[in-house]
Amino acid sequence: MQQIINGISLGSLYALVAIGYTMVYGILRLINFAHGDLLMVAAYAAIYAVTLLSLPWQISFPLVMVLTGLFGVLLDRVAYKPLRDAPRISLLISAIGASFLLENLAIVLIGGVPKGFPRPEAFATVIDLWGLRIQVLTVYTPILTLVLLMGLLYIVHRTKVGKAMRAASKDFETTRLMGINLDRIIAVTFFLGSSLAAAGGIMWAMKYPQVNPFMGVIPGLKAFIAAVLGGIGNIVGAVVGGFVLGLGEILIVALFPQMAQYRDAFAFTVLILVLLFRPTGIMGEPMTDKT
Amino acid sequence: METSTRNTLCTIVLLAVLAVVLYIFEKHGTEYQIRILNNMAIFITLAVSYNLVNGFCGILHLGPNAFITIGAYTSALLTMSPAEKQLSFIIEPLIWPLSVIQVPFAVSLIAAGVTATIFAFLISFPVFRVRGDYLAIVTLGFGEVIRVLCNAMQSLTNGPLGLKGLTPYTTLWWSWGVAVFTVMVITKLVNSSYGRAMKAIREDETAAKAMGVDPFRHLLLAFLISAFFSGVAGGLLAHLITTISPTLFTFFLTFNLLIIIVVGGLGSTSGAVIAAALFAWGGEALRVVESPMNLGFVTLPGIPGMRMVLFSIILMVVILFARRGIMGRSELSWNRVFAALRLQTKA
Amino acid sequence: MSDFFRLDNLGMQFGGLTAVKDFSIAIDPGELVGLIGPNGAGKTTVFNMITGFLTPTFGKVLWQGRDITGWPPHTITAQGIARTFQNIRLFADMTVLENVMVSFHHTLRSRFWKAMLGLPSHKREERRIETEARDFLEELHLGHLADEKAGSLPYGQQRRLEIARALAARPKLLLLDEPAAGMNPQETMELARLVREIRDRHRLTIFLIEHDMKFVMGLCERIKVLDYGITIAEGTPAEIQRHPDVIKAYLGEPKHA
Numbered sequence: 001m002q003q004i005i006n007g008i009s010l011g012s013l014y015a016l017v018a019i020g021y022t023m024v025y026g027i028l029r030l031i032n033f034a035h036g037d038l039l040m041v042a043a044y045a046a047i048y049a050v051t052l053l054s055l056p057w058q059i060s061f062p063l064v065m066v067l068t069g070l071f072g073v074l075l076d077r078v079a080y081k082p083l084r085d086a087p088r089i090s091l092l093i094s095a096i097g098a099s100f101l102l103e104n105l106a107i108v109l110i111g112g113v114p115k116g117f118p119r120p121e122a123f124a125t126v127i128d129l130w131g132l133r134i135q136v137l138t139v140y141t142p143i144l145t146l147v148l149l150m151g152l153l154y155i156v157h158r159t160k161v162g163k164a165m166r167a168a169s170k171d172f173e174t175t176r177l178m179g180i181n182l183d184r185i186i187a188v189t190f191f192l193g194s195s196l197a198a199a200g201g202i203m204w205a206m207k208y209p210q211v212n213p214f215m216g217v218i219p220g221l222k223a224f225i226a227a228v229l230g231g232i233g234n235i236v237g238a239v240v241g242g243f244v245l246g247l248g249e250i251l252i253v254a255l256f257p258q259m260a261q262y263r264d265a266f267a268f269t270v271l272i273l274v275l276l277f278r279p280t281g282i283m284g285e286p287m288t289d290k291t
Numbered sequence: 292m293e294t295s296t297r298n299t300l301c302t303i304v305l306l307a308v309l310a311v312v313l314y315i316f317e318k319h320g321t322e323y324q325i326r327i328l329n330n331m332a333i334f335i336t337l338a339v340s341y342n343l344v345n346g347f348c349g350i351l352h353l354g355p356n357a358f359i360t361i362g363a364y365t366s367a368l369l370t371m372s373p374a375e376k377q378l379s380f381i382i383e384p385l386i387w388p389l390s391v392i393q394v395p396f397a398v399s400l401i402a403a404g405v406t407a408t409i410f411a412f413l414i415s416f417p418v419f420r421v422r423g424d425y426l427a428i429v430t431l432g433f434g435e436v437i438r439v440l441c442n443a444m445q446s447l448t449n450g451p452l453g454l455k456g457l458t459p460y461t462t463l464w465w466s467w468g469v470a471v472f473t474v475m476v477i478t479k480l481v482n483s484s485y486g487r488a489m490k491a492i493r494e495d496e497t498a499a500k501a502m503g504v505d506p507f508r509h510l511l512l513a514f515l516i517s518a519f520f521s522g523v524a525g526g527l528l529a530h531l532i533t534t535i536s537p538t539l540f541t542f543f544l545t546f547n548l549l550i551i552i553v554v555g556g557l558g559s560t561s562g563a564v565i566a567a568a569l570f571a572w573g574g575e576a577l578r579v580v581e582s583p584m585n586l587g588f589v590t591l592p593g594i595p596g597m598r599m600v601l602f603s604i605i606l607m608v609v610i611l612f613a614r615r616g617i618m619g620r621s622e623l624s625w626n627r628v629f630a631a632l633r634l635q636t637k638a
Numbered sequence: 639m640s641d642f643f644r645l646d647n648l649g650m651q652f653g654g655l656t657a658v659k660d661f662s663i664a665i666d667p668g669e670l671v672g673l674i675g676p677n678g679a680g681k682t683t684v685f686n687m688i689t690g691f692l693t694p695t696f697g698k699v700l701w702q703g704r705d706i707t708g709w710p711p712h713t714i715t716a717q718g719i720a721r722t723f724q725n726i727r728l729f730a731d732m733t734v735l736e737n738v739m740v741s742f743h744h745t746l747r748s749r750f751w752k753a754m755l756g757l758p759s760h761k762r763e764e765r766r767i768e769t770e771a772r773d774f775l776e777e778l779h780l781g782h783l784a785d786e787k788a789g790s791l792p793y794g795q796q797r798r799l800e801i802a803r804a805l806a807a808r809p810k811l812l813l814l815d816e817p818a819a820g821m822n823p824q825e826t827m828e829l830a831r832l833v834r835e836i837r838d839r840h841r842l843t844i845f846l847i848e849h850d851m852k853f854v855m856g857l858c859e860r861i862k863v864l865d866y867g868i869t870i871a872e873g874t875p876a877e878i879q880r881h882p883d884v885i886k887a888y889l890g891e892p893k894h895a
Contacts, residue, residue: 031424082611088423089351093553094610096353100546101603108600221435224428265439268432275429276417476754483753483764484743491729491740498727501689503715503744503807512750620731 003254004247009138011246012145013207016200017223018230018238019152020072020193026169026233027189029088033095034075036220037102038194039201042068043211044110046202047117057120061202065195072194073187081183106213114212117205141203148196149239156235161188169233222249222267229274231281240282245270298625306471313463325463329531331571332466333524336473338551338567339560340520343477345549346558346620347486348513349493351423353545354430357437358518360540361410362403362525364441367454367535369399379454383445396460400469400526407522408515410437415511434542441537453536454529461531469527473520478560478622480516489513493558550606554616562618641703642667643811643843649696650683650867657683658867661697665811665845670837672858673847674878676887680867681847682724685813689721690714701811716744720809722800724816724847730789734780734799737788738771741806771806777839778802778832794825798832805836812836814846818853826850830857855879863887 017039024032042064049060079098083091156162164185168175176182204219205211222245230241249266274281316328337355344352368376368385372393376385384390394402418429441448448454480486488509491499496506529535547570555566609616621627648661658680665671673681686692688699693708700706706714720741729737746767748760775781778798783791788799797817804812817833818826830853837844848854854861855875863871863878865887871878878884 025424029424031428079607079611086614089345089349089557090610090614092351092424092427093549094607096546096549097603097606097610101600101607104599104603221428221432225432228425228428262439262443265436268436271432272414272417272429275421275425479756480750480754483750483760484739484746484767485750485753487732487736487740488743490732490736494729494731495727497691497711498723498729499740500691500711501715501721501723501727502741502803503712504740505710505712505744516754 003250005138007247007250008243009141009207009246010250011243012142013200013204013242014219014223014226014246015239015242016145016148016196016203017219018227018242019149019235020197021224022227022230022232022235022238023165023169023189023193025227027165027172027186028080028091029172030080030091031095031224032075032080032193033092033220034079034099034102035072035193035197036216036218036223037099038068038072038197039204039216039219040106040211040213041071041102041216042198042201043117043205043215044106044115045198046205047115047211061199064202065198068198068201069191069195072190072197075194076186076190081186103213103217110213114210117209117211119206119209137203137206141207144199144203145239148199149235152192152196152235155192161185165189218264222264225267225271225274229270229281231283234281234283237281237283244282294626297629301625301628309467309471313467317463326531327571328463329461329466329527331568332463332470333527333531334548334551334567334571335470335564336466336520336524336527337548338555338563339470339474339477340517340524341548342552342555342557342560342563343481343489344510344513344517346552346556346563347481347493348489348510350510351427352430352514352517353427353542353549354432354434354437355517355521355548356540356542356544357430357434358407358411358521359525359528359544360437360441360537361407362522363529363535363540364448364454364525365406365522366396366399366403366526367457367529368448369394369402370396370458370460370530371454375456379452379456380446380449382450382452385449386446389447396458396465396530400523403526404519404523407518407525411515411518412511415514418514419507419510431542431545434545438537438541448537451537453534453539455534457530457533457535459530459533461527466527466531469520469523474560474564477516477520481560485509485512490558547602550602552616553606554609556616556618556620558620559616559618559622561623562616565617565623641700643702643845644700645684645688645697646700647697648684648687648694648699650680650687650692651695656867658687658694658864661864661867661869663862663872665843667810667843668837668841669843670834670857670859671845672854672861673845673864674849674851674854674861675864675870677849679864681864682815683867684864685721685815685847688714688813689719712744715807715809718808718810719813720804720807720811721813722797722804722815722817724819726793726796726800728788728796728799728803730787732788733785734775734788734791735768735771735784737799738774738803738806739767741803741808742767742771745808774802774806777836778805793820797821797829801832801836805840809842811843811845814844814848816847816849818848818850821850823852826853829853833857 017036020035020038021032024030024035045064045067046060049055049064050057053060055063075098079094080091083094156165164175164180165188167180168182168185201216204215223242226241226245227238228241229245230237230239245267248270249263252266253263313328316324320328337359341352341355344350368389369392371379373391376390414433418426421429442451444450488499488504491502491504492506492509500506525540551566551570552563555564556562643665645661645663648658649656650658661684663671673684675681683692687694690706690709690711690713698705698707701717701719706717729740746763748757748763752760772781772784775784778801780795780798780802783795788796791799797819801814801817814833818829821829833844833846834857836842846858858875861873861875861878862869863881863884870883870887871881873881
């Protein structure tokens, strides 16, 4: 039972990051390899906000989310916008380059030695829930995720910007032709996706309080797999995928402790299976090919 | 003199010159220089075979490190003597029959290539059912899976301890011999009908299909050939560094190869050669390959990161502003050299 | 009933949309048949179904007595059906000669390792392919452009290259999808002549889609008309020109010089 809660918690972290991937992919058809590294950026930013600027976490955490959101927009401007009309392979390479650049820049600027994350007391307490002793953070995480998700869905479905985003993800060219400011929509997409990733990053850092420049790599990849699993381009799918993956990962290890070393491989195996049998994911629509 | 005869003669002369140069370095070069030359050759082999898939077929394959790893381990496990193996595998003994086999270096290299090819074949079905980004992620994932497997399967790979004390079989002759062979064979393939078929797939897969080209078969061919040479290169690498472990061949290595072929020009073998040589000579690859520093779960690449920052920037700059790289898609051929020198040849 | 080429009640449904319904035709060797209809009538969809780019929801494609419905495109080409595309799909970065040489690939007898080792048998085949490819280029008046990049050619020549490429695949049935699109009347006339020459010289059967009425009426022996996926008329050019449903569907004039 405890593991189920852990699984949900982990799953919601994946979900938060997966949303960003799926939104960007939906519109730009680009896998933003650097997205996972935003986790890292956010975590470090939070550390500095709390320790250097001595801001209380209630202020610094949302601030970091906003800053990371802006950073995501910057990332797009620098690495992806110039390649809007280039072949896809160039975009992918640029994304990989950006990812590595962020990681290695972090090493140079901050050092590769892991740093501790100042976890606020409020999140560290252990509570008693249904007879199990759980870190309150583990419970907060899915709740916060759902709240953020609601907010996002509201934006996507109820606002003009959201409508434009949905249009762009259905038909990029036409939306462009209709005079809608595509650049702004893309910027908003990156902003939202990145700030959600930041939330994920902060909560991840609170859960595993060791922060290092490469911390975003594996969770980022897994989040991407979650997005694929749920149906890439589909926001709710990303969330579903995240939860399935998180739960699956925890439960596999719980039920088969000897497989603990293969934990990471689980996600990739899932990926291969999904691509083999149902490439459009759980919630995806079948793709048609135009000749 | 016929053009083709002239070209063949030039190639022979070039190879002879190369042989002389290698001989001189082998006899009189410093260890440092020899190491750079070895790395150069290995990176040329890797880059040229990687370029076959990414450059000529137009596919983003992000898992060559998997095949290098497979090759390295296969070769290492086959050349170590049973006694050495017993000494190394202290936590769990190596499984039979690997525990008793020992073969000559050359055989182990071939085995390395073949094993890598087999794995490539196994994974080819999910890989080539998709394209573009998915393909990239699947191959990337495969690289990670292999790393995890190598880390976990103590009885096969000795897990995180890795394999140490390998005999340094890799000499300049081996590494450059393989490099030359790889370049020649792949160049011939690319200039043949098969190469045209692959390029056609890259240009327009739909049209290629309509002209009778089976995309799966040809992508598979490129993938398998690439895996083979990557595996062999892995074997060479293992017996150059004499120590291998799962953390040695991470996505980082793939990234380096990607930089090389992009900078050299996706779709140009000569570009890949030039870029690989530059890269190895830059000394960077040398240190990465030589001393992976392992701090828990972070691998520090030599100088604290600055080098890689520079490399990342180079990659970004190339892809953003000079997408075609050094050679673009054209090749350096004898015809062009002579045209440039404006030497006359009798038809 | 022809055993050469037949489509039996071919139908294509995309979700709720019926693109083609009950399309049937039998073509005899050597015929020159045209398929016309307003834009979006489903003509290219029919071609896609024949050539394996789409698997029909209903019906069968029968070729030389075999059911090839849903076979992969490259296999169908190897069986003797080749096509051109409505939107030019040349291998832009490859030379004109290379574009044509690709079509020979499926006839290659030497295995890849022979190519890799540069064995003489492979070299001989390469020379043969190059010679024959050049012949096709000459036939389509493109010989002098052999070493140009295909993407740099002017439009009319690109269209002819598409045809040369399809020809080089040695088909028995050639499908041309709007070969005269974007051509001026002079070019169109030359193309019509060329098509007939090709058919006669190579003993081909040709099935083509076209909008240009003059081209179709002057060239094709038999015409089928499609509108909203349904066959509305079939017959000789003369019959079609007089057919009330056809005139109604088009609501337009045949192109004049």
